[in-house]
Amino acid sequence: MAKRLGRQTVELERPVSIVSHAAVGGKKEGEGPLKRYFDHLTDDDTFGEKSWEKAECRMQRLALQIALEKWGGGEEALDLLLAGDLLNQCISSSFAARESQVPFLGLYGACSTMGESVALAALLLDGGSAQTAAAVTSSHFCTAERQYRTPLAYGGQRAPTAQWTATAAGCALLSAQGRGPRVTHVTVGKIVDKGIKDANNMGAAMAPAASDTLCAHFRETGRDPSYYDLVATGDLGKLGREILLELTRSEGYDLSGCHNDCGLLLYDLQKQDVHCGGSGCGCAAGVLNGYLLRQMEEGTLRRVLFCPTGALLSPTSTQQGESIPSIAHAVSIEV
Amino acid sequence: MAKRLGRQTVELERPVSIVSHAAVGGKKEGEGPLKRYFDHLTDDDTFGEKSWEKAECRMQRLALQIALEKWGGGEEALDLLLAGDLLNQCISSSFAARESQVPFLGLYGACSTMGESVALAALLLDGGSAQTAAAVTSSHFCTAERQYRTPLAYGGQRAPTAQWTATAAGCALLSAQGRGPRVTHVTVGKIVDKGIKDANNMGAAMAPAASDTLCAHFRETGRDPSYYDLVATGDLGKLGREILLELTRSEGYDLSGCHNDCGLLLYDLQKQDVHCGGSGCGCAAGVLNGYLLRQMEEGTLRRVLFCPTGALLSPTSTQQGESIPSIAHAVSIEV
Numbered sequence: 001m002a003k004r005l006g007r008q009t010v011e012l013e014r015p016v017s018i019v020s021h022a023a024v025g026g027k028k029e030g031e032g033p034l035k036r037y038f039d040h041l042t043d044d045d046t047f048g049e050k051s052w053e054k055a056e057c058r059m060q061r062l063a064l065q066i067a068l069e070k071w072g073g074g075e076e077a078l079d080l081l082l083a084g085d086l087l088n089q090c091i092s093s094s095f096a097a098r099e100s101q102v103p104f105l106g107l108y109g110a111c112s113t114m115g116e117s118v119a120l121a122a123l124l125l126d127g128g129s130a131q132t133a134a135a136v137t138s139s140h141f142c143t144a145e146r147q148y149r150t151p152l153a154y155g156g157q158r159a160p161t162a163q164w165t166a167t168a169a170g171c172a173l174l175s176a177q178g179r180g181p182r183v184t185h186v187t188v189g190k191i192v193d194k195g196i197k198d199a200n201n202m203g204a205a206m207a208p209a210a211s212d213t214l215c216a217h218f219r220e221t222g223r224d225p226s227y228y229d230l231v232a233t234g235d236l237g238k239l240g241r242e243i244l245l246e247l248t249r250s251e252g253y254d255l256s257g258c259h260n261d262c263g264l265l266l267y268d269l270q271k272q273d274v275h276c277g278g279s280g281c282g283c284a285a286g287v288l289n290g291y292l293l294r295q296m297e298e299g300t301l302r303r304v305l306f307c308p309t310g311a312l313l314s315p316t317s318t319q320q321g322e323s324i325p326s327i328a329h330a331v332s333i334e335v
Numbered sequence: 336m337a338k339r340l341g342r343q344t345v346e347l348e349r350p351v352s353i354v355s356h357a358a359v360g361g362k363k364e365g366e367g368p369l370k371r372y373f374d375h376l377t378d379d380d381t382f383g384e385k386s387w388e389k390a391e392c393r394m395q396r397l398a399l400q401i402a403l404e405k406w407g408g409g410e411e412a413l414d415l416l417l418a419g420d421l422l423n424q425c426i427s428s429s430f431a432a433r434e435s436q437v438p439f440l441g442l443y444g445a446c447s448t449m450g451e452s453v454a455l456a457a458l459l460l461d462g463g464s465a466q467t468a469a470a471v472t473s474s475h476f477c478t479a480e481r482q483y484r485t486p487l488a489y490g491g492q493r494a495p496t497a498q499w500t501a502t503a504a505g506c507a508l509l510s511a512q513g514r515g516p517r518v519t520h521v522t523v524g525k526i527v528d529k530g531i532k533d534a535n536n537m538g539a540a541m542a543p544a545a546s547d548t549l550c551a552h553f554r555e556t557g558r559d560p561s562y563y564d565l566v567a568t569g570d571l572g573k574l575g576r577e578i579l580l581e582l583t584r585s586e587g588y589d590l591s592g593c594h595n596d597c598g599l600l601l602y603d604l605q606k607q608d609v610h611c612g613g614s615g616c617g618c619a620a621g622v623l624n625g626y627l628l629r630q631m632e633e634g635t636l637r638r639v640l641f642c643p644t645g646a647l648l649s650p651t652s653t654q655q656g657e658s659i660p661s662i663a664h665a666v667s668i669e670v
Contacts, residue, residue: 001336001463007414008438010464051655079342080523088423089649090443094526098660103343103523105451106647106662108425108443116440120455127462128336129345129521147651186464188415188438191429312441314424316482320386325433327441 002126006220008213009187012126017180018118018172018333019132020071023290024063025282026141026167028274032267037290038168039066045142045167053091056140059169059282060085060096063289064136067171078102078173079130082121084113085138085281086165087147092138102134110310111206111235112189113137114170114285115329118306121174122183122331131176138169139280148199148315159200163237164274166266170285172293181296181304185332187217191312193325199318203240203263203276206309209326210236211247214307217330218253225255229301232292233328234284234308235263237277262287262308284308296335304333337461341555343548344522347461352515353453353507353668354467355406358625359398360617361476361502363609367602372625373503374401380477380502388426391475394504394617395420395431398624399471402506413437413508414465417456419448420473420616421500422482427473437469445645446541446570447524448472449505449620450664453641456509457518457666466511473504474615483534483650494535498572499609501601505620507628516631516639520667522552526647528660534653538575538598538611541644544661545571546582549642552665553588560590564636567627568663569619569643570598572612597622597643619643631670641666 003011022039030041040062047055047062060083068074081100083093084107097104109116117135124130142152144165150156174183192212196205210233218225225231225248236244241261248255262284263277288306295301307330313322338346357374365376375397382390382397395418403409416435418428419442432439444451452470459465477487479500485491509518527547531540545568553560560566560583571579576596583590597619598612623641630636642665648657 004414004463004465013463053651053655079339084443086424087649088651089421089445089647091647091649091652094647094660094662095652095657098526098528101525104526104662105455105523106443108419108441110424120440123459123462123464127458127464128339128348129458129462130339188440190436191433191439193433312424312426312429314422314426316388316423317426317430320388322430325429327429327439 008216009185009220011185012122014126014176016122016125016174016176016183017178018293019175019178019180020067020173021289021293022063022066022171023286024059024169025286029166029168032272034266034291037294052140052142056092056138056143057095060092060136060138063169063171064134067173071173075100075102078132078134080133082107082117083136084108086144110312111279111281112308112310112327112329113281114288115308115331118172118331119186119329122186125174125176133174134171136171137281137285139165139282141165141167144280158275160275161201161239162275163202163263163277163279165280166278166283166286168282168286170289172289181293181333181335183331184334185221187213187330189213189327189329191325191327193323195323197323199313202279202311203237204243205311205324206326207236207240207243210244210307210309210328213328213330214248215251215253225253225258228258228303228305231255231259231305233261235279236261237263239276302335306331306333343551344520344555346520347457349461349511351457351460351509351511351518352513353628354510354513354515355402355508356624356628357398357401357506358621359394359504360621364501364503369601369626372629387475387477391427391473391478392430395427395471395473398504398506399469402508406508410435410437413467413469415468417442417452418471419443421479445647446614446616447643447645447662447664448616449623450643450666453507453666454521454664457521460509460511468509469506471506472616472620474500474617476500476502479615493610495610496536496574497610498537498598498612498614500615501613501618501621503617503621505624507624516628516668516670518666519669520556522548522665524548524662524664526660526662528658530658532658534648537614537646538572539578540646540659541661542571542575542578543582545579545642545644545663548663548665549583550586550588560588560593563593563638563640566590566594566640568596570614571596572598574611637670639668641668
């Protein structure tokens, strides 16, 4: 049975491993520094489909298929599929999953979903509810722009604090048996809202949530940030990262030597015109399941604290003048 | 550790009880046959707020507050809050939860969310990840109409197969200690899509998902439907119920003597102009946390299989000509 170290952090008792993983990316992601870590890249962001939404759906299916192929098992070996995305009613996930026969749990955590899905999968495996589970999530630049901001054809100018929604999907397969990087701890986030209302400055809205969850993790585990080779947030971007470092420092935790952000890793900020960095569920999903887990398997990284953040706003809440509630979930992964 | 009876069904090992529960409803719900089972009813569906969305958010907060008061504990005693709703980006849940300090897991299962949240809470408690968890969900007629169909002022005519989205919220508090009806089994649903495209006929779209999950539950537990005093689906309505009875009969399970649907229980179909019955996350949530759990505490019902269904469509998917993927999660509750 899991051991609760505090209100938010659980230490797993069983060896839950990430036995396979896959990352799928679009054109811009294939032009970035992590190009060689993706399992599947395309020059055609439609993925051969008739709508951007169907393309995103296809990316989720591809990520799951590739992860299964690399693992050597079929869908029939999966006990659970946990998935979510940014679209209204999470249609990328539901429509992707309708082609499978795997018991399904739909999640909504905005860009924290890769953290939420891996965290929940790990806890359920630890508790014996399942032997093998897949955690899948995605985002697509064009579906997100259409839904959250304006259709691309409108040609609106982007604010300097804006981030670029990644066209990417990731899948992690977790098993209570088998080899791979182990999930050792999970810290479930609380909703934090410091009153930021600018939907073009997500990093600032989400940084306090990341700080809250990371500080809870360090406090409840008794660990210093330096315990980890890397503390990886999901998509705080350049500005959000600076705020995070300041907030955690004021709580007594110095992340400066061990922190990076998936939104800064995914693109070349000098050359790729992504302003403050990458964002979207697919950003953390692509970087975890492409880059980070491979670095762990190769031994370059041994201890990673993966902590993606989500901005839980909607166009309706923004139109109603609301601020942006945010959340972050942390998962400790070790080899 | 939980015992897996099959691919979808888990038998809990620890005694996980529903130690408190609360139901909040609007004007129409207070005029229906379950009036006396609601903990809070209003004549003003705005709940004193400036928008329907804020009103729905307030309903979730009220449901949680009342459940906590009835239990006699504060939010600080909760280890987890699992919540979801129908709105884009689940804003009713996130905005309701930002006023609390409870670790939060956002879910999306459309109208199956009360089932998904109780199921997940029970599994996590069984596995030791938490000692006490709250499962909360809601829907509001006006937010749903605005988002899925047309603004109310448009005055569109409703199809005969249409259902009425409940203005209701429900909260169940689960604990690994304490007294109350016990969650004994959880059956996680798969996504089922039989090609129904009519968003005004959700019952027909969701009935196959309910049948799939219920038959899996009976098969994997070895139980006959007659084991239960009541098998309660969430919001299949009149037409969906007929389809469900036919589908399960063809699989060898006769539900006719023990089945009812929360959408048929919540309103008086003769007098309340709700066409095929109630729907929305709040329908199953209100009926479970108001009526069903009280009937169990009073001894009128001893064994209930609660199995709400969700239609995982969005206006975008409907506009793109897609059919409606559906899901149902079943939770066995006994006193």
